[in-house]
Amino acid sequence: MDPALLEIIVCPDCRGDLAVVTADGATELVCQACGLAYPVRDDIPVLLVDEARRPA
Structure with missing residues (x-):
């Protein structure tokens, strides 16, 4: 992902910072x-938000 994009997008639910996480070949943006x-x-x-995976 483009680092410049990561600097400007935030979580649409709480406006928190997002981090790129890759596991099992899938990439996600996880709200910090x-x-x-x-x-x-x-x-x-x-x-x-409807497509997001909730924390366990």
């Missing part, structure tokens, strides 16, 4: 504040 994990599909972040 609330823990929601947003999928990245074809290098495009899907920043929809």
